[in-house]
Amino acid sequence: MIAIAxxxxxxxxxxxxxxxxEHEFAQGSITKIYGPSGAGKTTFLKVIAGLVNxxxxxxxxxxxxxxxxxxxxNIAPQKRVPGFVFQDYALFPNMTVLEHLHYATTxxxxxxxxxxLGKLETLTDHKPIHLSxxxxxxxxxxxxxxxxxxxxxxxxPFSALDPxxxxxxxxxxxxxxxxxxxxxLIVSHNPVELEGLVNGxxxxxx
Amino acid sequence: MDLSPIxxxxxxxxxxxxxxxxxxxxxxxxxxxxxxxxxxxxxAIITMPLVLPPSVLGFYLLxxxxxxxGLGKWLQDSFDVQFVFSFKGLVLASFIYxxxxxxxxxKSALQQLPASLTQASYTLGKSPWQTxxxxxxPNIKPSLLTAIVLTFxxxxxxxxxxxxxxxxxxxxxxVASIAVYDSVERMDYAxxxxxxxxxxxxxxxxxxxxxxxNKYQAKSPLE
Numbered sequence: 001m002i003a004i005a006x007x008x009x010x011x012x013x014x015x016x017x018x019x020x021x022e023h024e025f026a027q028g029s030i031t032k033i034y035g036p037s038g039a040g041k042t043t044f045l046k047v048i049a050g051l052v053n054x055x056x057x058x059x060x061x062x063x064x065x066x067x068x069x070x071x072x073x074n075i076a077p078q079k080r081v082p083g084f085v086f087q088d089y090a091l092f093p094n095m096t097v098l099e100h101l102h103y104a105t106t107x108x109x110x111x112x113x114x115x116x117l118g119k120l121e122t123l124t125d126h127k128p129i130h131l132s133x134x135x136x137x138x139x140x141x142x143x144x145x146x147x148x149x150x151x152x153x154x155x156x157p158f159s160a161l162d163p164x165x166x167x168x169x170x171x172x173x174x175x176x177x178x179x180x181x182x183x184x185l186i187v188s189h190n191p192v193e194l195e196g197l198v199n200g201x202x203x204x205x206x
Numbered sequence: 207m208d209l210s211p212i213x214x215x216x217x218x219x220x221x222x223x224x225x226x227x228x229x230x231x232x233x234x235x236x237x238x239x240x241x242x243x244x245x246x247x248x249x250a251i252i253t254m255p256l257v258l259p260p261s262v263l264g265f266y267l268l269x270x271x272x273x274x275x276g277l278g279k280w281l282q283d284s285f286d287v288q289f290v291f292s293f294k295g296l297v298l299a300s301f302i303y304x305x306x307x308x309x310x311x312x313k314s315a316l317q318q319l320p321a322s323l324t325q326a327s328y329t330l331g332k333s334p335w336q337t338x339x340x341x342x343x344p345n346i347k348p349s350l351l352t353a354i355v356l357t358f359x360x361x362x363x364x365x366x367x368x369x370x371x372x373x374x375x376x377x378x379x380x381v382a383s384i385a386v387y388d389s390v391e392r393m394d395y396a397x398x399x400x401x402x403x404x405x406x407x408x409x410x411x412x413x414x415x416x417x418x419x420n421k422y423q424a425k426s427p428l429e
Contacts (some may be wrong), residue, residue: 046325049325049329050328051325051328051329076328077325077328077329078328078331078332078333080329081329081330081331082329083329084325084326084329086322086325086326088320088322090320090322090323090325090326091326092323092326092327092340092341092345093345094341094344094345094347103327103330103332103340104330143326143330144329146330147330147331
């Protein structure tokens with residue numbers, strides 16, 4: 001169970017706005033997060049990951065407090081180790097596909113399964129600049145999965161994939177999420193792409 | 207022709223560049239992370255040699271490290287170290303004078319990297335140091351090379367600051383730029399020309415090498 005209650009002030013065109021979210025996510029659930037642009041979806045994921053600080057709030061993951069502004073607890077992202085798929089992929093330009101995965105884990109069997117999952121087996125020595133947008137996005141997903149996270153945060157993770165690749169990958173991811181026992185939060189603008197994958201929704205309004 | 211000023215200059219430039227690389231990279235990293243008044247102040251101090259006349263900097267260094275009083279006297283009395291009119295003093299002056307050339311390009315390059323690279327590394331459980339070593343530093347290689355070459359080349363050409371703190375002692379503080387000036391003073395234009403040509407050639411080869419190396423990866427050092 002992941003219990004979140006946070007308040008974070010956002011800078012918006014008209015000044016400031018408070019992003020206030022209170023929600024519970026069941027262990028192993030896959031939740032779609034949606035809402036208008038600028039609502040704070042990415043910020044919400046980053047607050048959970050510990051990459052952005054909330055002014056006020058509490059995050060408890062499987063009984064462990066990650067954040068409690070009342071008691072001053074704020075666990076570093078390195079201790080939270082959430083899987084995170086960034087909207088801009090955040091791939092390391094100096095690393096090849098294989099080096100990305102080796103940077104995240106030393107488990108070579110797992111790396112080989114991930115490469116097969118993302119259909120990147122033949123591109124292991126390619127750097128991001130030599131990958132297509134879809135391949136880069138798949139690598140970003142594989143890198144986040146490499147650490148076998150208990151909480152996976154995905155920010156528009158399928159936006160650059162063609163419909164066939166997306167459908168196939170989503171089907172396979174469903175199995176992987178179950179296998180590693182991850183609770184997954186997926187930000188998506190597409191109303192249909194996550195059908196059959198998610199079992200919950202969270203709307204963030206402006 | 208006495209080549210000792212050339213060797214001394216190369217030795218000074220190499221030591222200065224190495225020291226600045228060791229100290230400058232962590233400072234540039236620290237400066238690139240966030241802003242505060244204290245950081246702005248430190249950055250302004252580091253940048254001062256860019257705009258300050260070298261003789262002014264040299265004059266203050268001469269005062270500060272003079273063995274007759276203050277810091278210089280304390281260093282002399284406590285550790286038997288004298289910076290004025292010694293090679294050590296040249297290294298210290300060059301270190302301070304060339305600092306912006308090492309720190310500036312590295313800091314700018316680090317600031318231009320997307321914040322998400324660091325964040326992605328953190329979410330993989332990597333420490334700030336691991337992130338710096340494996341992700342940030344390899345991705346600013348062209349700027350790092352530019353900073354190294356600029357620092358080295360700039361130290362080769364120092365005149366005012368090294369003259370003020372080091373004087374013109376053969377084999378100790380008489381670097382190539384001072385040897386040029388000294389030769390002209392003695393009306394020995396042939397020697398001045400030789401020293402100048404060697405300095406010109408070394409600097410040109412270094413700068414052109416950076417342009418070639420960075421051709422496909424980064425901006426030229428002048429951009």
